[in-house]
Amino acid sequence: MDTNMIYLIGIIAASIVALAILMYIIPLGLWFQALISGVRISLLQLIFMRWRKVPPRVIVNALITSAKAGIQLKRDDLEAHFLAGGHVQLVVNALVSADKANLSLDFKMATAIDLAGRNVLEAVQMSVNPKVLNTPPVKAVAKNGIELIVKARVTVRASIKQLVGGAGEETVLARVGEGIVTSIGSANSHKDVLENPDSISRVVLEKGLDAGTAFEILSIDIADIDVGKNIGAELMMDQANAEKNVAQAKAEERRAMAVALEQEMRAKAQEARAKVIEAEAQIPMAMAEAFRSGNLGIMDYYKFKNIEADTTMRNSIGDPMSRPDKPKEAK
Incomplete structure (x- = not known):
């Protein structure tokens, strides 16, 4: 292969590479597509979009979609929304869907919803086709103490004007659950709720639970009601057990105090007996002293012993159990 052929191949390859780079920098195909689609x-x-780090195809496709749907959008607005981190094609599709469904949605509102982190196209679709939310089992107690377990279906429609700053689905479900608990709690008997379950829906809807949320509640339907525990009876039983335990504790306290008092009285009795024994032990000494001092004669001493013997005999007669000659009972 001669040198001229090598140069020719190199020139052709360089031309192809240069043409590819030129086509990337100057998107002629994209410009022609926009031209035949009626987008000026x-x-x-398009070249400046490359330098601004904006993909031209995204902007051009969005302009073509909006133009074909009869919606006039500005290129600068689409670029600004893309640079702000928004989803350009999603916003345009939402505008087209809202226009076809006769919903009031402008570009400013759509971009605000998109930048707020919500799916604006899904919101428009939910405005046309309402969504059904299933509440978790809600437990509530009527005035007669019977527990009811309720499951409800909440039909909601997205409120375009409330999507920015409005509460989400979790708030709606929480408010509906609160309304169900309030409605059942105000019923005199659980039978009233079972007979008229629509009373729950009516009371909940009257509370305006969708205020401040991104949705509009269309209906609340009670899907299932189950009878749970008798909470009132359980509370009464718990109260009775608590009162019984308190009474037992107080009785045990009184018994302990009585036992302590009895022990104290026994101790005092033993102390008194000890004092009596101590005093009796001093009698012989006192009698000896009386003999020495002449205050007690021998006849007085005999009389004292006779009286003591008579007293002992009377005590023995009055208490047969203390007699030493008590006959043993026959077995």
């Missing part, structure tokens, strides 16, 4: 945009603007 210059090649220079």
Whole structure:
């Protein structure tokens, strides 16, 4: 292969690479697609988009979609929304869907909803086709103490004006659950709720639970009601057990105090007996002293012993159990 052929191949390869780079920098195909679709945009603007880190195809496709749907959008607005981190094609599709469904949604509101982190296209679709939310089992107690377990289906429609700053589905379900608990709690008997379950829906809807949320509640349907525990009876039983335990504790306290008092009285009795024994032990000494001092004669001593013997005999007669000659009972 001669040198001229090598140069020719090199020139052709370089030309192809240069043409590819030129086609990337100057998207002629995209410009031609926009031109035949009725979107006026210059090649220079497409080149500037590359330099501004904006993909031209995203902007051009969005302009073509909006133009075919009869919605006039500005290129600068689409670029600004993309640079702000928004989803350009999603916003355009939402605008087209809202226009076809006769919903009031402008570009500013759509971009605000998109930048707020919500799916604006899904919101528009939910406005046209309402969504059904299933509540978790809600437990509530009527005035007669019977527990009811309720499951409800909440039909909601997205409120376009409330999507920015409005509460989500969790708040709606929480408010509906609160309304169910309030409605059942105000019923005199659980039978009233079982006979008229629509009373729950009516009371809950009257509370305006969708205020401040991104949804509009269309209906609340009671899907299932189950009878749970007798909470009132359980509370009464718990109260009775608590009162019984308190009474037992107080009785045990009184018994302990009585036992302590009895032990104290026994101790005092033993102390008194000890004092009596101590005093009796001093009698012989006192009698000896009386003999020595002449205050007690021998006849007085005999009389004292006779009286003591008579007293002992009377005590023995009065208490047969203390007699030493008590006959043993026959077995």
